[in-house]
Structure formats: structure tokens, C-alpha cells
Amino acid sequence: MNYEKKPGTKVFLKVGLLAGLFFCLFFGIALTFLYDLQKALIMGPISGLVFGLFMALMLYFFSKSKKVSDQTKLEGVNESEIMYAGAANHFVKREAVGGKLYLLNDRLIFKSHNLNIQNHTLSIKIDNINELIFFSPLGIVKNGLQINLKDGAIEKFVVNNRDIWKQYIEQLIK
Structure with a gap:
């Protein structure tokens, strides 16, 4: 039996960082059209950081969920x-x-x-x-x-x- 290792904290931080960067980029572009470039340059990175942290935390708790683990367990297999x-x-x-x-x-x-x-x-x-x-x-x-x-x-x-x-x-x- 050779199980894949559970993802470590670095994986969740990497996913959160990538999600935050994408959100920052797209949200920043949208803010440029809604407001001005100066506000977009401030609000984009802040919202990207918050979104990235939220995504990292959600993925962390989801992957550690006992309910999800129980639902994906194979029955009838040793x-x-x-x-x-x-x-x-x-x-x-x-x-x-x-x-x-x-x-x-x-x-x-x-x-x-x-x-x-x-x-x-x-x-x-x-x-x-x-x-x-x-x-x-x-x-x-x-x-x-x-x-x-x-x-x-x-x-x-x-x-x-x-x-x-x-x-x-x-x-x-x-």
C-alpha cells in the first residue's frame, strides 16, 4: 500500500497565492474601468490577498474533512x-x-x-x-x-x- 502524501501547508499557500494573483489581476482591471488606476492599484492587491487567503483556508479545511474522506472511501475493497x-x-x-x-x-x-x-x-x-x-x-x-x-x-x-x-x-x- 503506497498512499499519496496529503498536501502540506506549502501546497495550500501556493494555491492561495496563485488564486489571489489571478483575482488581483482581473479585479484590478475591472476596478480600472469602474474607478481610476490609482484606486485599482490599491484595491486590487488588497482584494487579491484577502481572496487568496480565503481560498487557501477553504482548500485546507476541505482536504482535511472527515466527511469528504468517508464519502470517497471504497467499500468492499481490502x-x-x-x-x-x-x-x-x-x-x-x-x-x-x-x-x-x-x-x-x-x-x-x-x-x-x-x-x-x-x-x-x-x-x-x-x-x-x-x-x-x-x-x-x-x-x-x-x-x-x-x-x-x-x-x-x-x-x-x-x-x-x-x-x-x-x-x-x-x-x-x-
Whole structure:
């Protein structure tokens, strides 16, 4: 059993900083049109900092939630069967459904938590996987893992440590 490490404080601060920077940029531009450049240069960074801290705190408490952990727990699977596991988003239509991804010796299982619109469990047999490809959601962060199946279907996930996921899955395919 080789579980993915829980994200540390640095990860939450990094996400909060990035969210704050984007918010500061876009909100600052909007403020320039509503007020003047001087007010935008003051209010933009302050609101970006507040928004970034709020996002970091929300992500921290969400990731530590026992309720979310209980909702994404696999039933009927012995813990010793789990080779690797971690938080993930599964793209279903236009929604990035949050949950947990599990790698077992014969299949990959995604189980969503109940805070999504499209709750589901997805099971992919390892012998049905044709190819694994990296992608960057929105062209920004390099954390996407695309799984091309032998039947032509494509499943996309956002995961931490996508290179480790790919390495483990490819070992099972061979």
C-alpha cells in the first residue's frame, strides 16, 4: 500500500497565492474601468490577498474533512489491495468532479464525494487501458492525466504527482 502524501501547508499557500494573483489581476482591471488606476492599484492587491487567503483556508479545511474522506472511501475493497491513492478530479462533460482515485492491481477506481453535481464511481480495468497521456487543464498547471481506453473512450483526471500515477499504471499494463 503506497498512499499519496496529503498536501502540506506549502501546497495550500501556493494555491492561495496563485488564486489571489489571478483575482488581483482581473479585479484590478475591472476596478480600472469602474474607478481610476490609482484606486485599482490599491484595491486590487488588497482584494487579491484577502481572496487568496480565503481560498487557501477553504482548500485546507476541505482536504482535511472527515466527511469528504468517508464519502470517497471504497467499500468492499481490502486496504492491502490499494497500491496508490489520492485526491483527484474526473472530467465529466464540463464538470471537474472532485473525489478520490484509487489504483488496485487490476483496476483504477474513481469515487466522487457528495459535493458534486454529477456524483459517480468509475472503474477502469487495467487491461482496458491503451495509453496514458499528460495534459495541462486550461493550459496552465501540469497536473492532467488522460487515459485512452481500448474501446476508444477517453477519461481525464487532474491528480497530484501525475508522473507517479503514470509510472504505477504503466507497470501494471506491462
